[in-house]
Amino acid sequence: MIRTGDTMDVNLTQLITFPSFRKNKIIRLYSNAVSDPYNITLQHSFLSALVQQSEQLGLSGQLFSAYIIYLLSEGNNLAAASIRQGKFPDKSLQKLLKIDMEVIYPYLKIDLLGDNKIIDIVNAYSPVKTCSNELYALLSQALSQTQSAEEATLCLLDHYKKFGSGKMAHYRAFYWNNNSGLNGIKYFESIKMSDLIGYDRQKQTLIDNTIAFIKNKPANNVLLVGARGTGKSSGVKALINEYYEKGLRLLQITRDQIKLLPDIMEHLRQLAGYKFIVFLDDLSFNETETEYKYLKSVIEGGISSIPSNVVLYATSNRRHLIKETWNDREDTQDELYRNDSVNESISLSDRFGIIIVYDAPNQDEYLQIIDSYLQKTGIKLDNKQLRIEGLRWELTHSGRSGRVARQFVNWYLGQYK
Incomplete structure (x- = not known):
């Protein structure tokens, strides 16, 4: 009973x-x-x-x-x-x-x-x-x-x-399903800002803008641009883990979904108790593509404004996002036409209030990144061995970057620890 x-x-x-x-x-x-x-x-x-x-x-x-x-x-x-x-x-x-x-x-x-x-x-x-x-x-x-x-x-x-x-x-980050709307990302990367070595000025700019956004102060849309593998995307993901308890969430959309941004923004507007970073990773367009026009309109110039609980963060390897050709720079072009082409190519990136540039690390910075990662695991290589091993790895890969440094550390730990 x-x-x-x-x-x-x-x-x-x-x-x-x-x-x-x-x-x-x-x-x-x-x-x-x-x-x-x-x-x-x-x-x-x-x-x-x-x-x-x-x-x-x-x-x-x-x-x-x-x-x-x-x-x-x-x-x-x-x-x-x-x-x-x-x-x-x-x-x-x-x-x-x-x-x-x-x-x-x-x-x-x-x-x-x-x-x-x-x-x-x-x-x-x-x-x-x-x-x-x-x-x-x-x-x-x-x-x-x-x-x-x-x-x-x-x-x-x-x-x-x-x-x-x-x-x-339940979720810190989401993706957009065209049929069901917001869907949670169950296994979101647990990276933190302290895991990202170097680029202190860039990280602080990103943090300052995000904190202002969370506190309902004026904040800008952000474009993170520069060399591949330098931690642009990781920095945005780390923000979510740092400020999740402050109501910050991430929504990653694909380039094909840019046309849906007005509907997505309206949905997020109804979740005003949270702050959303709408994230476009590795963004770029060819001159024949038109999706960037939708993005320009959403950021600035559209009939409906971006909700106060939303900012757009994008990463790209291209400073101006839209691919330029030599024809765009040809002196023999009509001057007015050439100016129109240039203005069109930079008009999208100009709509991001903050542009953060990530340059590829020099040799010393690259080795410092490797050293920092290794020391977090309790390993300290002498300077000579670090230089020999790190530079040998660089020569067999695509140059110096934080990603290549991380890949070297993973290989080293797998072989010697």
Whole structure:
């Protein structure tokens, strides 16, 4: 027999601000079970579904309490939706949330009650795998420190404000699917700014602009241009890992999706509680391609402005993004035509308020990058060996760059460590 404490309101399916609870299978099975505590079939249906779901999610301990907290961490409720839209819940919504939390709160602290061994196991369950959801763990720890429903309400709001909810909480970076919209990138690269060696001035410019953006201060679209393998793309990815808890997210789009930017911008406008870097990697155009005209219009000159929660960051090996030909520079051309060609080729890059140039490292800088990477793994080569090995590797590859240095370090560690 499953029962609850005397002071607990068992009707979790009639919460005002948590409509998803009404549709949740396990919550409904639980309500059925406690409404007919002597029906063994209902009891076992609930316990079986709870154990199966807990195994799938990796929940442990008091399973029903853990599952309730997991649902809260998902943020499928009115308060979390308000924060996603950039509007902190007003007093009325906060009061409704508190009323609902007074119903939920006892379930966060009290075991299921019963008189059989199955319930004892469910109250101290150990799954095959552990839960990998970091946000669930953080919320569970925070709620365990609360002493009342009111404290739990404030704790929940703080959690949504800091980490987000739904897919915005689970993912740091996204790609755009033409049919389904935002899709999370599950295995986003965990690179940090401290992992990028050199280019301190370039990195600081990128950081300063991004911090201004996060703080709702004026910020520019950024073009990172220069030699291949110098860390342009890695620098943008590192920003997301550094400022994820400040609400920063990344959306990478392809060149073919530039035409969809107006629709993409409108979608992001509805997620005003987050800051998005729309990222175009390795961007360049041939003179016969027209996608760049759409990009020019979106950045500056279109009817609809870029949302205040969006900036565009792009990387390219070309300073002017649009390929120029010798014909564009031919002195025998009509002067007006030549000026038109030049103006067209630079008009796109001019729309980026900040242009950060990454030059290829010189020999000493290249060796310094290798040395820094090796020292992070506990290896220190003497200067002579470092020069011989590093320059030999460079000669068999495509010149000096941070990427080539990283590739050398990977090879060295694989051979000698």
